Amino acid sequence: MRWIEVRKSKSVNGNISISGSKNSSLPILTACCLSKEPIVLKNIPHISDVQVIYDIINSIGGVVSKEAGEVMIDGSKIYNAFIDPEKSSKYRAAYYFVGALLAKQKRVSIGYPGGDNFGSRPIDQHIKGLEALGATFTFYKDYYVVEADNLVGADVYFDVITCGATINVLLAAVLAEGRTTLRNAARDPEVVDLAIFLNKMGANIKGAGTDTIIIDGVQELRGTEHTIIPDRLIAASLLMSAGVTGGTVVVNNVIPEHIHNCIAKLEEAGMEIIVGENYIKATCPGNLTGINIKTGMYPGFATDLQQPITALLIGADTHSNIVENVYPNRFNHCIELNKMGADIIMREGSVIIPGRRTLKGAWVHASDVRAGISLILAGLSAEGVTRITGVEHIERGYENIIDMFSGIGVDIKICEGSSIDEIESEFEEIYG
Structure with a gap:
């Protein structure tokens, strides 16, 4: 069994260069299957x-x-789908292979989505768009x-805004006959x-970044080179570490516009x-104030x-409210944080964070990628040692997470050994 150990940090300080975006790398790597010529990609993160x-x-x-530092993908000899x-089933976004392979292979067989464990992620909008x-x-x-003998452009309206379905149908539409319009994209x-x-590969796509994307199908795509955008989620999480402990954190190789909403909320909190x-520089000059999100x-x-x-x-002077409108059941991390003394009140689709809480280290479990980073941040302010299992989930989205946090002064390491029960039993034998 592996776990991460985090000890309380007085303050964090340092500069960090942000790696390539996981959520951009996955569909772009998959999209390489659309070309019969090699593709060269840069800034791909080294994650599971x-x-x-x-x-x-x-x-x-x-x-x-x-x-x-480069990855070359050659899909010219792909022989089946x-x-x-x-x-x-090892990760959720494997369904991108449907959009990327369907036009050429005519038939794609694939397992159901896996990955994060925080509630249902239906593929109904994928089905609607591809049908x-x-x-x-x-x-x-x-x-x-x-299966599809022939893909033909269509007008697709997504019932809900969904990044996964937008990407999947976009991948299929670039080699479809005629025009595809994605609305509520x-x-x-x-x-x-x-x-x-x-x-860059030769597709004809307009409107990306708006809620209406227009794709005029082309007959083939060529090779190209591309550099993946920086990971906005990692950048934002590292900025928060300065608020948890005090100190100053500078994140480099970022596109600030991508996290402007988060920056506004961090400023609102103090x-x-x-x-x-x-680059973005974050400091925490005093106590934080609770906010609504x-x-x-x-x-x-x-x-x-x-x-x-x-x-x-958790450490703010006043309480905070968070309403989760995207995945209403995404609160497994709160159960774990409460083991540390957070006293978070969970309701259907929302939580109340009382604030003014002193955390204590405990055994906690990361049930998904972002829950893992939440528990590491909590460990920075907790008395004693916080031990986090579910390391494999964290490694799905963070490259060299130990080096990343160590670089800003965090006492953190990965451990491997006995089970939790065996470790606790040994502890009781020694200390009673």
């Missing part, structure tokens, strides 16, 4: 979700080569099959990054934020930042 993508591409005949259900282009779905116990920076990448062209799709406050900011607000 990305390794799953590499494994899937290799398993269907593609070639992945890594050298000197059977995605091993065991591989695809509008001419696809048919057949569902089995452990996998489903998507996601506006996330990762959607824009994908559209820029696809246009942090001082200085924004440069490609409602999550939403971009440009609203990101659901992926709801969990880390919860840890920040």
Whole structure:
């Protein structure tokens, strides 16, 4: 068993360069399957979700080569679109292979979405959009099959704003016949990054970053080079560490516009934020004040930042309210934070964080990527030692997380050994 140990930090200080975005890398890596020529990508993070993508591409005949900070993907020899259900169940966004492979392979077999464990992530909008282009779905116990002899452009209205479905239908539409219009589309920076990448390959996409995206299908896509945008979620979480402990954190290689909503909330809570062209500096000059947050799709406050900011607000002078509008059941981290003394009140789709709480280290579990960062942030202010299991979830989204936090003065390490019960039993034998 592996776990992360975090000890209380008096203050954090340092400069950190932000790695490439996980949520941009995954669809762009998958989109490489659309081209018969090699693609060169830069700033791809070294995380476990990305390794799953590499494994899937290799398993269907593609070639992945890594050298000197670059990754080359050659999809010219992809010979089928059977995605091993065991591989695809390891992370949620494996469904992007449906959009990326359907036009060429005509038939895609894939397992159901896996990944984070915080409630249902339905694929109904994926189905709706792809069926509008001419696809048919057949569902089995452990996998489903998507088929289309010919994809034809269509007018697609998403019932809810969904980044995943926007990306999946966009991938399918670039090689479809005629025009596809996506309405009520996601506006996330990762959607824009994908559209820029696809246009470099020869696609004809307009409107990315707005709620209406227009795709005129082309017959083929060519090779290109592309640099992935920085990870806005990692950048924002690191800024919060300065608010948890005091001190100063500077994040470099960022696009500040991508987290403007989060910056506004940190300032509202009492942090001082200085924004440069490609850096953000965060300090916490005094006590924090409780705030109200409602999550939403971009440009609203990101659901992926709801969990880390919860840890920040535990120490505020007044209570805070968070309403989770994207994934109403995404509060597993609050159960764990309460083990440490947070006293968070959970309701249907929302929480109240009382504030003015002193945390104590405990054994806690990271049930998903962002819950893990929330627990690490909580550990920075907790008395004693915080031990976090579920390391594999954290590694899905954070590259070299120990080095990242150690670089700003956090006492953190990964441990490996006995089970929790055995460790606690040994502790009782020694100390009674």
